Amino acid sequence: MSELTPSLLLLQLVTGLALGAIYALLAIGLSLIFGMLTVVNFAHGAFFMVGAFLGVYFLGLTGSFWLSLVVAPLAAGAIGLVCERFLVRRLYGRGIDYPLLLTFGLSYVLIDAIRASFGIEGLPTSTPAALRGAVNLGIGFFPTYRLFLILATALLVLALWLFLEKTRYGLIIRAGSRDAEIVRVLGVDISRVWWLIFGLGTAIAGLSGVLAAPTRAVNPEMGIPVLAESFVVTVVGGMGSLPGAVVAGLLVGVVFSMTSLLAPEFAEMSIYVLMALVLLIRPQGFFGKAGALG
Amino acid sequence: MNLQSIFNAIARHRVAAVLLLLLVFPLLMPYEALAANILIFGLFAVGFNLVFGYTGLLSFGHASFLGVGSYLTGIAMVHFGLHWLPALGVGVLAALAAGLVVGYLAIRTRGIYFSMVTLALGQIIYYVFYKSERWTGGENGLRGIQATPLDVGPLHLDFLNPTTKYYVIWLFVALALWLVSRLLASPFGAVIEAIRENEKRAAACGYDVAKSKLLIFVISAGICGLAGGLRALHLSVVPVDSLHYLQSGQAVMMCLLGGMGTFFGPFVGAAVFLYLEDLVTNLTKYWMAVVGLLFMGLVLFFPRGIWGTLVHLLKRHAASAGEHAP
Numbered sequence: 001m002s003e004l005t006p007s008l009l010l011l012q013l014v015t016g017l018a019l020g021a022i023y024a025l026l027a028i029g030l031s032l033i034f035g036m037l038t039v040v041n042f043a044h045g046a047f048f049m050v051g052a053f054l055g056v057y058f059l060g061l062t063g064s065f066w067l068s069l070v071v072a073p074l075a076a077g078a079i080g081l082v083c084e085r086f087l088v089r090r091l092y093g094r095g096i097d098y099p100l101l102l103t104f105g106l107s108y109v110l111i112d113a114i115r116a117s118f119g120i121e122g123l124p125t126s127t128p129a130a131l132r133g134a135v136n137l138g139i140g141f142f143p144t145y146r147l148f149l150i151l152a153t154a155l156l157v158l159a160l161w162l163f164l165e166k167t168r169y170g171l172i173i174r175a176g177s178r179d180a181e182i183v184r185v186l187g188v189d190i191s192r193v194w195w196l197i198f199g200l201g202t203a204i205a206g207l208s209g210v211l212a213a214p215t216r217a218v219n220p221e222m223g224i225p226v227l228a229e230s231f232v233v234t235v236v237g238g239m240g241s242l243p244g245a246v247v248a249g250l251l252v253g254v255v256f257s258m259t260s261l262l263a264p265e266f267a268e269m270s271i272y273v274l275m276a277l278v279l280l281i282r283p284q285g286f287f288g289k290a291g292a293l294g
Numbered sequence: 295m296n297l298q299s300i301f302n303a304i305a306r307h308r309v310a311a312v313l314l315l316l317l318v319f320p321l322l323m324p325y326e327a328l329a330a331n332i333l334i335f336g337l338f339a340v341g342f343n344l345v346f347g348y349t350g351l352l353s354f355g356h357a358s359f360l361g362v363g364s365y366l367t368g369i370a371m372v373h374f375g376l377h378w379l380p381a382l383g384v385g386v387l388a389a390l391a392a393g394l395v396v397g398y399l400a401i402r403t404r405g406i407y408f409s410m411v412t413l414a415l416g417q418i419i420y421y422v423f424y425k426s427e428r429w430t431g432g433e434n435g436l437r438g439i440q441a442t443p444l445d446v447g448p449l450h451l452d453f454l455n456p457t458t459k460y461y462v463i464w465l466f467v468a469l470a471l472w473l474v475s476r477l478l479a480s481p482f483g484a485v486i487e488a489i490r491e492n493e494k495r496a497a498a499c500g501y502d503v504a505k506s507k508l509l510i511f512v513i514s515a516g517i518c519g520l521a522g523g524l525r526a527l528h529l530s531v532v533p534v535d536s537l538h539y540l541q542s543g544q545a546v547m548m549c550l551l552g553g554m555g556t557f558f559g560p561f562v563g564a565a566v567f568l569y570l571e572d573l574v575t576n577l578t579k580y581w582m583a584v585v586g587l588l589f590m591g592l593v594l595f596f597p598r599g600i601w602g603t604l605v606h607l608l609k610r611h612a613a614s615a616g617e618h619a620p
Binding site: 034038090101102104106108110111112113115116224228232234235239266272273279 | 425587
């Protein structure tokens with residue numbers, strides 16, 4: 001094992017931020033859907049996986065990473081729209097467990113659908129040509145692609161924030177997550193808003209899959225651990241909170257990356273231990289409201 | 295009305311009814327290993343149902359207790375040379391302890407959060423066992439569990455004989471079912487159902503909701519641990535997947551299929567699920583899609599499950615016949 005120099009630690013920190021960017025995106029999608037619909041999307045990991053597959057597929061088809069970065073999330077979001085319209089929508093008002101179980105079943109179907117279309121082996125991936133190589137950060141060289149992950153997430157979070165805080169649609173969404181009934185009375189077709197939010201949330205899950213694909217193995221089962229990890233991030237950050245999703249996502253990424261440097265055998269476990277600690281000290285998470293867990 | 299009186303008799307002697315059926319069950323199944331599997335997973339689902347069906351807490355971490363029960367029973371036998379009978383006890387105790395830790399953390403949360411937290415805590419246990427390769431065999435699972443025969447008076451209980459194995463497992467399941475039935479019939483059983491129906495009201499009535507939840511969670515973990523221990527004896531290996539949250543999902547599936555919150559439901563669900571799995575995996579490799587579609591279909595159109603629907607229909611029938619004034 002190489003010696004632990006400050007620059008090595010710093011580089012590992014940035015690696016953690018790059019991983020955390022993916023976690024943050026995943027948690028944002030999950031939180032967006034939960035905040036509006038009070039539905040926990042148990043197929044979130046599956047949508048991440050579908051996004052990764054479609055990303056690699058469109059990249060092969062068109063040869064353009066940028067195009068696949070747009071098309072694949074849109075396709076994942078379209079699947080999300082169909083699922084909300086024909087499946088999830090039937091369960092509103094029937095208890096919180098039902099949509100959860102439905103989406104759990106949906107994840108199984110999505111996994112087998114991808115197995116049927118792309119085979120069980122998974123797809124080979126490579127870093128897009130424009131983003132290969134490494135950048136000198138002053139503390140050492142860092143892979144360009146991972147830097148791109150951090151920047152892309154930052155841009156997306158900024159865009160989402162502007163959308164939610166500064167636009168009319170954002171206003172409707174924020175009002176709808178406070179009190180859907182009142183918004184409906186004011187003449188807004190709230191079920192349409194919910195439909196679009198489910199589509200947006202699943203599209204973001206798909207986008208995180210496209211972005212993560214070059215950094216990990218793309219196979220039909222890749223979303224299974226990701227679901228559990230995005231739960232950790234949402235619990236740590238506070239359910240339904242977007243700032244919570246970002247902060248906790250980055251923190252979880254850093255914790256994972258640091259433990260995999262210092263004590264590799266505890267890497268996977270570390271983030272769950274972090275969650276257990278947060279539960280003991282602050283059960284509602286960093287940005288969650290106390291008592292909002294009912 | 296004949297059907298009704300039979301049904302009432304079954305409901306009154308529910309434990310005896312299940313046990314009688316399970317006693318002749320191996321004769322009805324294509325092979326004994328499947329029958330024993332149904333016995334074990336039926337017990338697993340019964341344990342899970344205590345938390346999900348009766349208390350209304352959807353845990354996605356119950357695979358941990360099945361797995362911990364399996365692993366600790368196996369480890370006690372393989373690494374410490376314990377006889378299978380005390381080893382089973384070790385497995386159950388370990389599952390109870392795991393239930394206490396997971397339960398203590400998880401009941402601090404409610405609703406959807408509870409499902410997410412139990413799932414994530416279960417993953418810690420999964421990784422602990424996955425990484426402790428020296429003890430658990432890691433990815434390959436724990437192998438080489440051999441149950442030495444046990445002599446009880448004139449009986450020679452040898453696990454190499456599948457029929458003997460089935461009836462030994464049956465005995466433990468019988469014991470656990472009797473326990474569960476007594477528990478549900480006790481005042482405590484009424485308390486957990488009250489919590490399911492209305493938590494605030496149960497608290498207002500003076501019941502300690504948090505403590506009751508933790509207690510039922512731990513008991514449920516113990517039952518699942520027993521199922522796990524029996525599974526280790528049955529398979530003579532412990533696959534690492536038995537700790538995974540997808541395994542917890544299977545318990546949810548069995549309860550849902552049979553009817554959550556009913557005494558027989560989990561067993562009906564486990565039997566139908568495993569029989570179907572045996573049938574379908576021979577026909578297609580897309581078993582996962584079948585399970586997923588079944589899940590969605592049940593949630594959308596058939597949330598009472600098989601046994602639950604039967605109970606519902608008979609109750610309605612009885613009500614319309616005027617036997618019980620509404």
